[in-house]
Amino acid sequence: MKKYLKSVLVLTVISVTVAVLLSVVNQVTLPIIEERKNAASNEALLKVMPEGKNFTEITDLSSYTLPETVTKAYSEEGGGYVIELSTTGYASGLLIMCGVDSSGTVTGATCLSSNETNKAEVSYGENFKGLDSQKVSEVDTVANSTKTTTAYKNAILDAINSAKILKGESVDLRTEEEKLFDSFKEILPNAEGFEKEFISVKLFGVSAVYKATNNVGYIFMYRDQPVATNTLGEVLGDYAADVIDEVGKQAKKHLNTKLKDIDISGFSNLPTSVLSAQKTDESYVLNLRAAGFGILGDSYYGPSGEYIKIKVSLTKKGEIISCVTVSESESANYGAACKEPEFYNQFEGKTEKNYEQIDAISGATVTTTGYLKAIKSAFEAVKVLEGGQ
Amino acid sequence: MKNAKSSSIFLKGLIFENPVFVLVLGTCPTLATTTTVVGALGMGVAAMLVLICSNTVISLLRKIIPETVRIPSYIVLIAGFVTIVQMLMQAFLPSIYELLGIYLPLITVNCIILGRAEMFANKNTVSKSVIDGIGMGLGFTVALLLIAVVREVLGQGTFAGLPIPFLKDNPIAFFAKTPGGFMVYGLLIAVTSALTNKKAPKKKSFGCASCPSASICDANKLREEA
Numbered sequence: 001m002k003k004y005l006k007s008v009l010v011l012t013v014i015s016v017t018v019a020v021l022l023s024v025v026n027q028v029t030l031p032i033i034e035e036r037k038n039a040a041s042n043e044a045l046l047k048v049m050p051e052g053k054n055f056t057e058i059t060d061l062s063s064y065t066l067p068e069t070v071t072k073a074y075s076e077e078g079g080g081y082v083i084e085l086s087t088t089g090y091a092s093g094l095l096i097m098c099g100v101d102s103s104g105t106v107t108g109a110t111c112l113s114s115n116e117t118n119k120a121e122v123s124y125g126e127n128f129k130g131l132d133s134q135k136v137s138e139v140d141t142v143a144n145s146t147k148t149t150t151a152y153k154n155a156i157l158d159a160i161n162s163a164k165i166l167k168g169e170s171v172d173l174r175t176e177e178e179k180l181f182d183s184f185k186e187i188l189p190n191a192e193g194f195e196k197e198f199i200s201v202k203l204f205g206v207s208a209v210y211k212a213t214n215n216v217g218y219i220f221m222y223r224d225q226p227v228a229t230n231t232l233g234e235v236l237g238d239y240a241a242d243v244i245d246e247v248g249k250q251a252k253k254h255l256n257t258k259l260k261d262i263d264i265s266g267f268s269n270l271p272t273s274v275l276s277a278q279k280t281d282e283s284y285v286l287n288l289r290a291a292g293f294g295i296l297g298d299s300y301y302g303p304s305g306e307y308i309k310i311k312v313s314l315t316k317k318g319e320i321i322s323c324v325t326v327s328e329s330e331s332a333n334y335g336a337a338c339k340e341p342e343f344y345n346q347f348e349g350k351t352e353k354n355y356e357q358i359d360a361i362s363g364a365t366v367t368t369t370g371y372l373k374a375i376k377s378a379f380e381a382v383k384v385l386e387g388g389q
Numbered sequence: 390m391k392n393a394k395s396s397s398i399f400l401k402g403l404i405f406e407n408p409v410f411v412l413v414l415g416t417c418p419t420l421a422t423t424t425t426v427v428g429a430l431g432m433g434v435a436a437m438l439v440l441i442c443s444n445t446v447i448s449l450l451r452k453i454i455p456e457t458v459r460i461p462s463y464i465v466l467i468a469g470f471v472t473i474v475q476m477l478m479q480a481f482l483p484s485i486y487e488l489l490g491i492y493l494p495l496i497t498v499n500c501i502i503l504g505r506a507e508m509f510a511n512k513n514t515v516s517k518s519v520i521d522g523i524g525m526g527l528g529f530t531v532a533l534l535l536i537a538v539v540r541e542v543l544g545q546g547t548f549a550g551l552p553i554p555f556l557k558d559n560p561i562a563f564f565a566k567t568p569g570g571f572m573v574y575g576l577l578i579a580v581t582s583a584l585t586n587k588k589a590p591k592k593k594s595f596g597c598a599s600c601p602s603a604s605i606c607d608a609n610k611l612r613e614e615a
Binding site: 003004006007008010011014015018019021022025026028029030032033036 | 450453454455457458461462465466468469472473476477479480481483
């Protein structure tokens with residue numbers, strides 16, 4: 001017992017002594033380190049707002065409703081603001097400082113620190129000097145760092161909006177999708193959220209269908225106007241008689257869609273990309289696989305070995321009704337963008353003649369090419385299935 | 390007699406048992422910080438400071454620390470010194486602090502420091518341990534500098550940041566990267582071996598008796614009982 005007592009005592013005394021020594025040194029060095037950080041910060045403030053005078057930090061940010069990315073804000077004598085933001089590109093910890101003058105124009109932007117892989121953010125800030133929010137949205141992202149530069153761009157927009165809010169103006173911080181869903185909630189109040197539906201049969205006049213996530217009804221975008229229905233497809237609310245009529249018809253058509261499985265082994269000419277197929281009286285639903293970077297890539301890190309899985313519905317005449325990327329294992333900053341609705345929604349309404357007229361994923365040629373090949377094979381598959389071979 | 394012994398301890402650390410070229414300890418920070426001369430100097434001096442402090446204190450306490458808590462005590466002490474050096478550097482030499490990055494706190498687990506604590510400081514007097522610390526520390530620093538000079542001059546065409554006319558425009562990137570570092574390291578080990586051929590350290594015994602953990606090792610107890 002005594003032997004262990006001595007051990008415990010010795011270790012405790014050593015630990016306590018070291019701790020005391022550390023706290024003493026810390027007391028001495030901490031103020032110096034803090035001051036250095038502040039000097040570096042001031043230097044950064046001048047870098048993004050060279051004409052700025054007298055920066056003061058705004059300490060009670062919680063009294064404003066600012067975008068989530070804002071971590072610090074400084075007001076400047078001439079009515080400008082410098083905003084510090086933290087966002088996530090490929091990795092978290094993308095720290096950006098952006099100066100916005102009194103007219104809402106960006107005076108400068110710089111990246112304070114980051115954990116990104118391709119380092120595109122180091123000089124990307126230069127692109128925003130002198131731009132207002134409209135022109136900022138139009139700045140191109142960098143091809144091999146889409147996630148990084150998209151996050152950077154959005155942070156700049158947040159900075160411009162924050163400057164407006166700090167000045168006392170009200171700004172709508174909702175994303176386009178949030179605004180859309182909020183407008184849906186006005187006509188379908190019980191809904192909690194919305195999800196875009198995959199449409200298997202061509203609906204007349206209806207460009208998109210959204211389902212309420214808590215199963216209280218649907219929203220049909222009829223000639224660019226949202227129309228709410230209940231779960232049976234009956235239109236809710238007041239509309240013109242012909243609208244109620246038509247939407248009701250289309251809703252019932254969508255909700256009563258009956259899909260029949262097709263035995264694809266009976267079709268010898270069917271493209272190998274087709275994994276399975278179903279049909280309705282007037283359309284086909286195909287599950288395809290696309291050989292993107294995951295299969296064909298040859299980078300050092302090795303391809304994932306996974307195909308991209310796509311679900312697409314086409315009319316018998318070969319017009320795409322809906323297209324969605326079900327799964328992918330492409331590279332995160334590059335081909336993974338094929339999982340974004342902005343990409344796959346582009347194929348809606350396309351036919352064999354114009355399916356290539358879409359915005360490719362910049363920096364992800366192998367992915368895009370593989371995807372397009374799969375889409376082309378969908379058109380061929382419809383012909384084969386129609387031919388009954 | 391004492392002076393002769395002191396100078397032999399010092400020379401061992403610097404040349405004949407140079408931690409980098411002969412004992413081959415601390416390889417990781419060696420390769421990481423020798424891309425620039427300034428970085429190598431910063432790392433060498435920081436490690437030397439920690440080594441001297443840890444050797445001193447561990448030698449002072451060598452009769453007080455019981456076997457059972459030997460390693461934890463050493464680690465606490467070494468980590469404490471490294472943190473102090475870290476804080477001082479962050480406050481007074483921020484550019485070198487940034488340059489060394491994560492390798493500064495990694496001095497805590499640098500084999501040289503724990504190695505000398507186990508092999509020397511816990512068996513020798515304070516004054517000898519201090520000299521060993523200075524010798525090994527200087528040996529580490531000089532070794533790092535030698536590698537760094539080659540790698541920076543050839544790999545980047547600069548010396549301590551100052552550009553060298555012809556080489557700056559024709560750098561050999563190989564030396565700035567890890568494979569080049571390994572190559573320079575290996576060649577310098579060969580050079581050192583050739584130079585110290587006649588005075589090589591005694592072949593280390595590998596049996597239980599010379600192992601630092603002999604007194605608390607169960608396997609050793611079984612061997613002794615057999």
